[in-house]
Amino acid sequence: MRLSDLAGEIGGRPAGDDIELTGVAGIVDARPGDITLIRDKNALESGLESRASAFIVPPALEGSIDRPCVVSDNPMLSFVRALEVFYRKDLPRLGVLPGAHLEDDVSVGEGVTVYPFAYISRGVRLGQRVTIYPGVFIGEGSEIGDDTIIHPGVVIREGVRIGRRVIIHPNAVIGADGFGYIPDEGRQRKIPQVGGVVIGDDVEIGACSCVDRATTGNTVIGEGTKVDNLAQIAHNVTIGRHSIIVSLVGIAGSVRIGDHVTLAGQVGVADHAEIESNTVVGAMSGVMGRLASGVYLGAPARPHREYLRLQGLFARLPDLFRDLRELKEEVERLREICRVEEKNNQPGGKND
DSSP: OOHHHHHHHHTOESSSSBBOOOOOTTTTTTTTTTTOOOOOOGGHHHHSSSSOOOEOOOOOGGTSSSSSSOOOOOOOHHHHHHHHHHOOOOOOOOOOOOOOOOOOTTEEEEEEOTTTTEEEEEEEEEEETTOOOTTTTEEEOOOOTOOEOTTOOOOOOOTEEEEETTTTTTTTTEEEOOOOEETTTTTTEEOOOOOOEEOTTOOEEEEOOOOOOOOOEEEEEETTTTEOTTEEEEEOEEOTTTTOOOOOOOOOOTTTOOOOOOTTOOEEETTTTTSSSEEEEEEOOOOOOOOOOEEEEEEEEEEHHHHHHHHHHHHHHHHHHHHHHHHHHHHHHHHHHHHHHHHHHSSSSSSO
């Protein structure tokens, strides 16, 4: 592909020779024929050492490089688009392959592919161009929207509704029972989990993640939200649109999360907590109660600046403890002096 053609595809403008490009790569891995990304001045030196034939750069770096460039106001987004241009894979449309099992009343849209060893239960509805890979189980009455991809080993239980263009990665489980029990005469009595799961359009769910069905009603993941690997989303959780749930996050039951929220790795969210839209919670933080929009860190999660002040204080604690101990010793010494003087000043004392 010519540089000028790629620039038009990825939202930039060409600068320099209109060379032929054969691929896209990172700075270190790039070879002649590749285009790579230089995001800012900090990456300029390593970029110039790259073997790449061309670069995607911001306007501030135009003219700083003696090789062809695509100049973009959002170079990272243009780099992503370049990857899509060169490496987009069109999935084959193969129909229902031998070895797949579909119950008689399954509704199958046009262009669907169901690979061997998938099992699709009664009343399931598959939209158009859905791809179901081997080893997938889809429970009774579930619905899968157009252009959705279900990777190997995924379990989708009964009564789950999945939107369009959803990607579910291997071994994720959607619609397992919520974790609900109540003490009954010294034993744990299971609370029936009779609700469902609703997953919006353009959601992505990582490998080995779990989204539990609701006790009643639905567990909901909003449009465009991305869930990393090994995340746990419990019963009756509601997550808004375009949020990011990073690996090893655990969200307890009945939590409410707004739009454009980021939960970094290993965040834990206690039951019935509420996180407002446009909130970022840093890695390994613990959320309880309600968080207003902002940036939070720590366990329990605290506003970013307050957390940094506390961290500074924690670093000083050994010195503060030593100073406190010395101060206590000095106070005790002064008290002893006062007791001796008081005794000496009493009638019959040493000073009489």
